[in-house]
Amino acid sequence: MDFTTDVPIYIQIMELIKTDIVTGKLQKGEKMMSTRDLAVSLKVNPNTVQRVYRELEQEEVCFTKRGMGTFITEDEGKISELKESLADEKVKLFIEAMRSLNLNIEDVIRKIKFYEEASR
Amino acid sequence: MNYLINCINLQKNYLKKRALVNINLKFQEGKIYGLLGPNGSGKTTLMKVIADLHKQTGGEITICDEVPSHKTKAMVAYMPTENYVYSWMKVKEAVNFYRDMYNDFDMKKALELLSFMDIDLEQKVGSLSTGQRARLKITLTISRKVKIYMLDEPLNGLDPISRAKIKECIIDQFDEGSTMIISTHLVDEIEQILDEVIFLEKGEVVLQGETEEMRIKRGQSLEEIYREVYKHA
Numbered sequence: 001m002d003f004t005t006d007v008p009i010y011i012q013i014m015e016l017i018k019t020d021i022v023t024g025k026l027q028k029g030e031k032m033m034s035t036r037d038l039a040v041s042l043k044v045n046p047n048t049v050q051r052v053y054r055e056l057e058q059e060e061v062c063f064t065k066r067g068m069g070t071f072i073t074e075d076e077g078k079i080s081e082l083k084e085s086l087a088d089e090k091v092k093l094f095i096e097a098m099r100s101l102n103l104n105i106e107d108v109i110r111k112i113k114f115y116e117e118a119s120r
Numbered sequence: 121m122n123y124l125i126n127c128i129n130l131q132k133n134y135l136k137k138r139a140l141v142n143i144n145l146k147f148q149e150g151k152i153y154g155l156l157g158p159n160g161s162g163k164t165t166l167m168k169v170i171a172d173l174h175k176q177t178g179g180e181i182t183i184c185d186e187v188p189s190h191k192t193k194a195m196v197a198y199m200p201t202e203n204y205v206y207s208w209m210k211v212k213e214a215v216n217f218y219r220d221m222y223n224d225f226d227m228k229k230a231l232e233l234l235s236f237m238d239i240d241l242e243q244k245v246g247s248l249s250t251g252q253r254a255r256l257k258i259t260l261t262i263s264r265k266v267k268i269y270m271l272d273e274p275l276n277g278l279d280p281i282s283r284a285k286i287k288e289c290i291i292d293q294f295d296e297g298s299t300m301i302i303s304t305h306l307v308d309e310i311e312q313i314l315d316e317v318i319f320l321e322k323g324e325v326v327l328q329g330e331t332e333e334m335r336i337k338r339g340q341s342l343e344e345i346y347r348e349v350y351k352h353a
Contacts, residue, residue: 005341
């Protein structure tokens with residue numbers, strides 16, 4: 001896995017996991033890889049992955065069963081909340097990019113509709 | 121906090137040349153440290169003082185609260201840059217040699233790692249490729265069970281596959297009860313696996329800190345920070 005190294009790696013891994021949850025690659029209630037295995041497969045420091053799990057737990061995206069490992073939340077409300085916030089982030093970035101091109105919002109909406117129809 | 125290495129105003133001179141100047145550093149259990157800097161900045165000298173291969177000229181150093189001695193030597197596994205494994209030996213003999221040299225050598229782990237590293241036990245060390253030799257060196261070092269692991273330039277001059285294997289081995293085998301110090305100037309290769317970094321220049325610590333915090337504070341990669349720190353080096 002390649003990371004942009006000017007952004008903290010733990011934040012990028014959190015995004016990866018959240019995206020996998022929202023897209024269903026990781027199912028609700030599913031057991032997550034051990035921190036060591038995930039560190040090896042992503043080729044990052046094991047402490048970084050531990051931090052990821054700690055932060056995700058604080059955000060209640062996952063939970064730990066003592067001696068059994070870390071699991072994805074079973075709360076569907078939480079998962080749709082994740083989906084919303086990921087979508088919001090992407091839209092915000094998109095709008096910023098469009099603004100930097102000096103496009104007004106009507107033009108942008110027209111473009112979105114056009115390409116959405118064209119890609120059907 | 122459990123500090124395994126503590127340097128206080130550490131100094132090392134080679135005749136009149138100052139190789140280490142007032143080094144104050146602490147190394148904590150459970151962390152992987154990057155020792156960064158161009159050639160001649162003091163990385164190897166610092167490692168050799170920690171390994172008790174060199175005596176400091178001034179200041180203090182303790183390894184697990186003890187001054188360097190044969191006792192602390194047994195707590196340190198140091199992999200120098202040189203090819204120190206006898207080339208006339210077979211890989212198998214080199215491994216046995218290590219087992220005989222070090223009480224803490226884990227034979228089972230060594231054999232597992234050698235197979236992961238794709239190294240044939242029957243091959244002569246002298247006929248191994250550069251990448252294979254580097255993989256053998258790291259296997260021998262990591263198969264010891266110690267408190268402090270030091271790898272001097274483990275990725276230099278290696279092909280991408282050897283580098284990937286070595287990195288994977290470091291991550292997989294890292295023991296939370298120990299500390300690991302990796303010296304390099306190939307920062308972008310290794311920055312994902314470092315907890316903390318220490319930048320040395322002309323024997324002095326010019327910057328140090330947690331890698332993730334540095335990224336947050338500066339919005340830069342270690343590679344970019346490295347270029348900034350050493351722009352006039």
